[in-house]
Structure formats: structure tokens, C-alpha cells
Amino acid sequence: MKVVVRSTNWIGDTVMSIPALKEIRRIFADAEITLCARSWAKEMLEGADFIDEIIAFDKGNNPTKNFLKQAKLWHEKKFDIAIILPNSFGSALLAKLGGVKQSFGYATEKRSFLLTKSFPVPKWKSERHEAFFYLNLVAEIEKALSGKSSVSAEIPTPEIPVPEERRKRALEILESYGVDSSRKLVALGVGSTNSLAKRWHTDGYAELNDLLQSELNVNVLLLGSKDETNVAEEVFSKAKLKPVNLVGKTSLGEAIGILTAVDLLISNDMGLAHIAPAVGTKTLVIFGPTNEKTSRPIGSEIIRKNVECAPCMLRICPIDHRCMKLISAKEVLSKALQLLT
Incomplete structure (x- = not known):
């Protein structure tokens, strides 16, 4: 199985999503997991054992051209599952144009029709840490695929590996x-x-x-x-x-x-x-x-x-x-x- 995770767009948000990325690795233990992220993520997450590959996706000087180029790359890689962490319409559109078999994300920006399964934004979003927002998405995905969730309610500490x-x-x-x-x-x-x-x-x-x-x-x-x-x-x-x-x-x-x-x-x-x-x-x-x-x-x-x-x-x-x-x-x-x- 090939899983692609559309990462967040800011460094802080990416760090806060690390607990969710670790849970994705645990749940899809045998899958090949690709992170689609800004180019700086390669430096930040070098050596991370919860990711197999990082593909860079920057807007650049021609955002439309780069978006279509990224969609073509997703098509070529033939991903089975896309997990969309950002709430944007464009990130869901990428999964659709990329031909991913199943795509999951929150029901934001009227994008649900682009996703295989979308989930409502939790009512507690403004009261709990952002890391729980990403963890909740992973829990909902696991529940949709297997009927139950094993995602922990405890927030683990993000750890970034730093090579010697x-x-x-x-x-x-x-x-x-x-x-x-x-x-x-x-x-x-x-x-x-x-x-x-x-x-x-x-x-x-x-x-x-x-x-x-x-x-x-x-x-x-x-x-x-x-x-x-x-x-x-x-x-x-x-x-x-x-x-x-x-x-x-x-x-x-x-x-x-x-x-x-x-x-x-x-x-x-x-x-x-x-x-x-x-x-x-x-x-x-x-x-x-x-x-x-x-x-x-x-x-x-x-x-x-x-x-x-x-x-x-x-x-x-x-x-x-x-x-x-x-x-x-x-x-x-x-x-x-x-x-x-």
C-alpha cells in the first residue's frame, strides 16, 4: 500500500503534526508513506523513521504550473490513500487530480465532494491543542477503514531526529x-x-x-x-x-x-x-x-x-x-x- 500525506505549510504546524505522522506510521505499518511538503521539510525531517519519502511541493513563481506538475507526480506514483492535513480546497483538489484511490480530510472550504470521506471539524478545535486536531483526523480515518480507532488520547511529545x-x-x-x-x-x-x-x-x-x-x-x-x-x-x-x-x-x-x-x-x-x-x-x-x-x-x-x-x-x-x-x-x-x- 502507498500512502501520501499532504503536509501542513508552516514549520510550527508541521512540528505539531508529528504525533499524527507517527500514528499514521503505526496504523499503516507496512505501507510506503510519502510526505508531500514544502521543500524545507526535507531538512527538518531528515532521518525520521515515520516517513519513507518526502516530495517537495512549493508554490514558486508559477503556482498553477507547479500544482499541475505535482498532480501529475501523484498520478505517476499511484497512491492508494491520501491523508490531507491542511484545510484548504486546493490540497483536496490535488488528491482528486492526482488520481488517489481514497482520500481523507476535514470537511472545510466546501471541498467534501473532492474527498472519498470527509469529517466534521471538532467542536473543541479552538479549545484544545492543534496536535489533537491532526490526531483526531487520523483516528477518524482509522475508524472509517477498520471500524475502530486505536489512536491514543494522550498527546506525545514531537521528536525531530538530528543527525550527528x-x-x-x-x-x-x-x-x-x-x-x-x-x-x-x-x-x-x-x-x-x-x-x-x-x-x-x-x-x-x-x-x-x-x-x-x-x-x-x-x-x-x-x-x-x-x-x-x-x-x-x-x-x-x-x-x-x-x-x-x-x-x-x-x-x-x-x-x-x-x-x-x-x-x-x-x-x-x-x-x-x-x-x-x-x-x-x-x-x-x-x-x-x-x-x-x-x-x-x-x-x-x-x-x-x-x-x-x-x-x-x-x-x-x-x-x-x-x-x-x-x-x-x-x-x-x-x-x-x-x-x-
């Missing part, structure tokens, strides 16, 4: 930037590519950097993607004690390796905040507009202020960004100290 050579490469990168290996290392994730409202203010990160270095005597580095270069440079310019700025200078695979070498990641609600605890790194996430009930990185600690307008889920704050501005650098430092000792 990637860990060694991370240490080489840190050494090349002059990071003192005799001191503890704290990484700051100051960006967020899909929401400006998720970002704690740059003054706060700059002050936190100075406090971490002056009061705790730790190394501090900035970590993130090329899309977050501007905000990282702003933090760097405001910092009195300069951190090591690696934002935009590493691949995702290298960033994952570096996360295995740091003692603590402090970040906004972003992809790296989900990856860090999945590779065993202590993580403190600064929450503002998003709902920690549904999207808190599993295994992380959080800090947030209870304000009347949060969680609003908006990408740009229309007022004064109070949910973030009320969080002080000293509060974050205090929480960081607890996690470092």
Missing part, C-alpha cells in the same frame, strides 16, 4: 563566530515570518540581550531565516553588548543543529519555538496575539500578559500592541534564569 554530522557542523559554525563554549548559550528568535503582531518589540530583545550577557554571563546569538534579517539587525543595532547574529546566515538544517547546542531558546511564537523542544532544548516563548491553548510549542514554557483583546489572532495589531509591550525584559530574564539553573 549536523550537530558537529553546528559546533563548527558556533566556533567560527567566536562563541565561547565554556559559557552557556542562549538563542533569541526575534522574528516571525507570518505575523508582525507575534513579534515582541526590538527594544525588549535588545535589553534582554544586554541583561543576559551582563548579569548571567552567557553567550547570546540571534537565530532565524532570511525573512527576519531586518528585525534581527534592528535588535543588533540597539544592543549595547553585541550578540552573535546568525539570522539569515544558516540553512534550516544548520539552525536545527545549532538549537541542539544551545541551553535555552527565547523566542516569539514562531517555527523555531516548535523545533527547539522537539530536539530537546529548553524553550521560553513570548506569547501575545495567538492562543497558547491551541498553538503552544509542546514542551515549552511561555510568558504572556492577560489583556482584554488577546488572543485576537490578528497578524497586525490595530491598536497599541499592549499584549507584547506590557512584557518587560526583566520579567523574561527572571523566567530565563529559572530555566537555566
Whole structure:
């Protein structure tokens, strides 16, 4: 049997779907399981034993052409079952055009006619962690195919395998930037590519950097993607004690390796905040507009202020960004100290 899983589109969502991917492997133990995902997933999930193959699917400069090319590839691979994790109409259409024998997903965006079997979105979706949303889909699929479900109600911790050579490469990168290996290392994730409202203010990160270095005597580095270069440079310019700025200078695979070498990641609600605890790194996430009930990185600690307008889920704050501005650098430092000792 050949099973294809249409993965989620963001790094954090993909990490939150790992428990579901592991259940798919358990249920379809003898199947060949292919993950159709964004190209960065190959770096993130290299060596994962719950996937046999990853095929990249990026929109690129010509989304329609790339979509049809992907559908043709699915046809060629002759998949028996498609499990559609995203809620989009297009992801279900891909399974239909790809000629998959049976396709399953949630009944969203009026796409049920494209799927062999669709399932209603659980009423509890906004009250439980997103990982349960994906696990519930797998449970419904197992029930539809076998008449019963064996999917656990307990949420397992996502684990991302990190090859030894990637860990060694991370240490080489840190050494090349002059990071003192005799001191503890704290990484700051100051960006967020899909929401400006998720970002704690740059003054706060700059002050936190100075406090971490002056009061705790730790190394501090900035970590993130090329899309977050501007905000990282702003933090760097405001910092009195300069951190090591690696934002935009590493691949995702290298960033994952570096996360295995740091003692603590402090970040906004972003992809790296989900990856860090999945590779065993202590993580403190600064929450503002998003709902920690549904999207808190599993295994992380959080800090947030209870304000009347949060969680609003908006990408740009229309007022004064109070949910973030009320969080002080000293509060974050205090929480960081607890996690470092």
C-alpha cells in the first residue's frame, strides 16, 4: 500500500503534526508513506523513521504550473490513500487530480465532494491543542477503514531526529563566530515570518540581550531565516553588548543543529519555538496575539500578559500592541534564569 500525506505549510504546524505522522506510521505499518511538503521539510525531517519519502511541493513563481506538475507526480506514483492535513480546497483538489484511490480530510472550504470521506471539524478545535486536531483526523480515518480507532488520547511529545554530522557542523559554525563554549548559550528568535503582531518589540530583545550577557554571563546569538534579517539587525543595532547574529546566515538544517547546542531558546511564537523542544532544548516563548491553548510549542514554557483583546489572532495589531509591550525584559530574564539553573 502507498500512502501520501499532504503536509501542513508552516514549520510550527508541521512540528505539531508529528504525533499524527507517527500514528499514521503505526496504523499503516507496512505501507510506503510519502510526505508531500514544502521543500524545507526535507531538512527538518531528515532521518525520521515515520516517513519513507518526502516530495517537495512549493508554490514558486508559477503556482498553477507547479500544482499541475505535482498532480501529475501523484498520478505517476499511484497512491492508494491520501491523508490531507491542511484545510484548504486546493490540497483536496490535488488528491482528486492526482488520481488517489481514497482520500481523507476535514470537511472545510466546501471541498467534501473532492474527498472519498470527509469529517466534521471538532467542536473543541479552538479549545484544545492543534496536535489533537491532526490526531483526531487520523483516528477518524482509522475508524472509517477498520471500524475502530486505536489512536491514543494522550498527546506525545514531537521528536525531530538530528543527525550527528549536523550537530558537529553546528559546533563548527558556533566556533567560527567566536562563541565561547565554556559559557552557556542562549538563542533569541526575534522574528516571525507570518505575523508582525507575534513579534515582541526590538527594544525588549535588545535589553534582554544586554541583561543576559551582563548579569548571567552567557553567550547570546540571534537565530532565524532570511525573512527576519531586518528585525534581527534592528535588535543588533540597539544592543549595547553585541550578540552573535546568525539570522539569515544558516540553512534550516544548520539552525536545527545549532538549537541542539544551545541551553535555552527565547523566542516569539514562531517555527523555531516548535523545533527547539522537539530536539530537546529548553524553550521560553513570548506569547501575545495567538492562543497558547491551541498553538503552544509542546514542551515549552511561555510568558504572556492577560489583556482584554488577546488572543485576537490578528497578524497586525490595530491598536497599541499592549499584549507584547506590557512584557518587560526583566520579567523574561527572571523566567530565563529559572530555566537555566
